[in-house]
Amino acid sequence: MARITLENVKKSYGKVDVIHGIDWEINDGEFVVIVGPSGCGKSTLLRMIAGLESITSGDISIGDRVVNKLEPAERDIAMVFQNYALYPHMSVYKNMAYGLKIKKIPADEIDRRVRDTAKLLEIEEYLDRQPRALSGGQRQRVAMGRAIVRQPSVFLFDEPLSNLDAKLRVQMRLEIKRLQENLGITSVYVTHDQVEAMTLGHRLAVLNAGYVEQLGTPIEIYERPETVFVAGFIGSPSMNLMPATISADGTGAELAGGSKVALSQVQVPGQSVTFGIRPEHIKIGKTETSLPFTVAISELLGADTLVYGSLSAGTQMVIRLEGIRKLSEGEQLDIGFPADQHHLFDGATGKRI
Numbered sequence: 001m002a003r004i005t006l007e008n009v010k011k012s013y014g015k016v017d018v019i020h021g022i023d024w025e026i027n028d029g030e031f032v033v034i035v036g037p038s039g040c041g042k043s044t045l046l047r048m049i050a051g052l053e054s055i056t057s058g059d060i061s062i063g064d065r066v067v068n069k070l071e072p073a074e075r076d077i078a079m080v081f082q083n084y085a086l087y088p089h090m091s092v093y094k095n096m097a098y099g100l101k102i103k104k105i106p107a108d109e110i111d112r113r114v115r116d117t118a119k120l121l122e123i124e125e126y127l128d129r130q131p132r133a134l135s136g137g138q139r140q141r142v143a144m145g146r147a148i149v150r151q152p153s154v155f156l157f158d159e160p161l162s163n164l165d166a167k168l169r170v171q172m173r174l175e176i177k178r179l180q181e182n183l184g185i186t187s188v189y190v191t192h193d194q195v196e197a198m199t200l201g202h203r204l205a206v207l208n209a210g211y212v213e214q215l216g217t218p219i220e221i222y223e224r225p226e227t228v229f230v231a232g233f234i235g236s237p238s239m240n241l242m243p244a245t246i247s248a249d250g251t252g253a254e255l256a257g258g259s260k261v262a263l264s265q266v267q268v269p270g271q272s273v274t275f276g277i278r279p280e281h282i283k284i285g286k287t288e289t290s291l292p293f294t295v296a297i298s299e300l301l302g303a304d305t306l307v308y309g310s311l312s313a314g315t316q317m318v319i320r321l322e323g324i325r326k327l328s329e330g331e332q333l334d335i336g337f338p339a340d341q342h343h344l345f346d347g348a349t350g351k352r353i
Helices: 042-050 093-104 107-121 136-148 164-184 194-199 217-221 226-232
Strands: 004-012 016-026 029-034 056-063 077-080 155-160 184-189 204-206 210-217 238-244 250-253 260-262 272-277 291-300 304-311 316-322 333-338 341-344
Touching: 004 042, 016 042, 016 210, 029 042, 029 194, 042 056, 042 077, 042 155, 042 272, 093 107, 093 136, 107 136, 136 164, 155 238, 155 291, 155 341, 164 194, 184 194, 184 341, 204 217, 204 226, 210 217, 210 226, 226 272, 238 316, 250 272, 333 341
Parallel strands: 029 184, 029 204, 077 155, 155 184
Antiparallel strands: 004 016, 004 056, 204 210, 238 250, 238 272, 250 260, 272 341, 291 304, 291 333, 304 316
C-alpha cells in the first residue's frame, strides 16, 4: 500500500491546457473517487497517475518515489478499465495468471494467488472458461481478479462499471466497496455516475474543466457545496439554483418576479447571488411566506415523486416529495424554503457565501 501525492500537476496538449496545477494527497489505504462531467479531465488525470499519459509539469509520487519518468509496469499499480481488456484467447485462469508469469513468480505461488482471488470474487467455477463465455459482470470480476492477484500498492479504476446494466452496476459497486475495505489498498476511481461517487469514496474530488472544484467526503460535498458548479452537479435531481438579489435590509433574497425568501443570516444588501435549495428540502403547505408553484409534470418513482414546475415569475424548479403523489398539470401548490436548508453563492464568482 502507498499514498499518492500530486504536486502542481499540469497537462497540456500543445497550447490547450487540460489539467491546471492540481495539488492533492491521497492517503495510504484511502478510496478516492474523481467525479465530473465528460471532458473535465478525469481519465487524463488517472492515466497520468498510471503512467499512460506523460505530465507536462509537476510531480506525481507513489509512496516515497517520484514516478514521473517510470513506466507503468514500474509504478506498482494495477488498473481496471471499462472495457475489461481481457485476452480473448486465454482462459480466465490464464488471464489472471499472465501478469504474474511475466514477473516470473513461481508457478505454485501463481496458482495459490489465482485460486484465492477467484474464491474471493466467487468466480472459481469459471477459471477454465474463456471471456466470450462470460457475462459482462463476470468479465469485470475477472478484470478485477487480474488486478488483485498482482498485490499492487495502488488500484486505479477507469469507469469500470459503465458497460454494465443497472442491476449489475449495483451488485458490482457493492463488490468493489467490500473488496477495497477488506484489502485496504489505496484506490482511485473515476466515474461520472453520482451514485457510484457518493457510495464508494472515502473522499470525492469534483473536477471541472481540469480544476478540482472541491475535495471532501461525500456528505460534506452534498451538504455544503463550495461552488455553484458543485451544487448543480452533485445530487440527482440537482439542486435548484436561481438568480436573486439580497434585499435592502439584508434579511432576504429577492427572486425573479419579486418573490422574497427569508435568509438565516443577514447578507450584504443589493448583492447579486445565486440562491440554491435541494428538491427534497422544499416544504409543501400554506404559510405567511409560502410561494405559489404551478405543476408542469410529475414523475412517480415509487418511494418518492419528482414534481417539475415553476414559480409565478416562470422560475423552473423541481421538488422531491415522499411517497406517491398524483398531481395534475396546472395544479397549484404552496411551497416554502426552510431558512436552514438553503445555499447562497456569489453571483459573480459562483463561490459559496
